[in-house]
Amino acid sequence: MNEQIMAPKKGLMTPFNIGAAIIVVAGIIITILRFTLGLGAVTNLSDYYPWGIWIGFDLMVGVALAAGGYVTSSACYLFGMKRYHAAVRPAILTGFLGYFFVVVSLIYDLGRPWRLPYPFLLGWGTTSMLFEVAFCVALYLTVLFLEFSPVALEWLGLKKARNLVHKLTILLTILGVVLSTLHQSSLGALFIPAPSKLHPLWYSEYIAVFFFVSSIVAGLSMVIFEGAISHKALHHRMGKEYLENHDDLTLGFAKAASMVLAGYFTIKWVGVAAGNHWDLLATGYGLWFLVEMFGFIALPSVLYAVGVREKKFGVIKIAAVISVLGIIVNRLNVSIICFNWYLPSADRYVPSWMEVVISLFMVTLIMLVFRFIANRMPLFDTHPDYRDNH
């Protein structure tokens, strides 16, 4: 590792570390409660809502926000945009950690988590959308692990193994795009059999397309958002190539995000038109739908466009934050807020504080592992031994 990227000496007692430590301790205690006393002891799940925020947030949002991996690697390796090469590694790591902790969250949420491998070992439920999601997520997690492994292998000095995996880059990228397209859309398709449960403004026969297109927005926005945070917190670890291309990457991804958001905005209206649900826009849920459409889709699209046109990076970062929030709002709307929307308030699901803490625990673990890896492995910089081998 060269001298330029040695970590500065910092004390352990930073506000982030203290906050993270509190969440981790609380998370460990609730984890023990969850696995000793069962789901009922720590969650507000019911027969009406068998899926709470561990699915609605940790899984649905987690998978969408982890889309940066396939978006960035396909832009670089499949579409030939080599100037984005420096962003591939952090995006792949974000994707890998996102998917890994999606599976961890699933273990918390499953009543009998030891049955997680059953779909692959005992019953191939090929007519089930959940089987398709499980199969794709398991395969894609493996693909992401292999895509990320050159970073760890360079760090460990295992040149032969690193070069072997490096030769598989194009194959892994293609697999990543195929698997992501399948399961990102399938997560939306999970709701197709529930037209009577999901509010008509969110339910659509095109919901699988909505989920896939919005995952591209999530991926692009997360790369910009994560890049902005890394730029501040991990600047000392960044190599020349990453720093030189960072602004170009931000502008390119913002441009793409603006157009994809515009497309997403359009097809969401096509969904409303196909169901002829215009009259529902004048209801309370309709107003909430309009907030999502204009506040979390149209607004960031315009902000991205203005940011790119005027080269205002602050505006682009704001647009990225709003887009990420928009994805969270959308996935929570579909899986919780607008699900069983007709039930009286007494029967509606509100997550318990322990469910919220476990979700925060997962996000904190992702940040801690990301920081641990970024401070040690060649994530934002090419290892000196492989500079000509990319």
Added chain:
Amino acid sequence: MTHEFYTLYDHMLHSETIIYMIMGISLVAFTLYWFFITGRDDNADD
């Protein structure tokens, strides 16, 4: 915007007409939007 439809054909004709209108307007709007975004680009091949 509430209509009473007496046949499925009426419903499909109505909703498909609106969808085609949305798509037509979008195609024009996307083109203009793209010109707005890239209007001050230094690099034409972006």
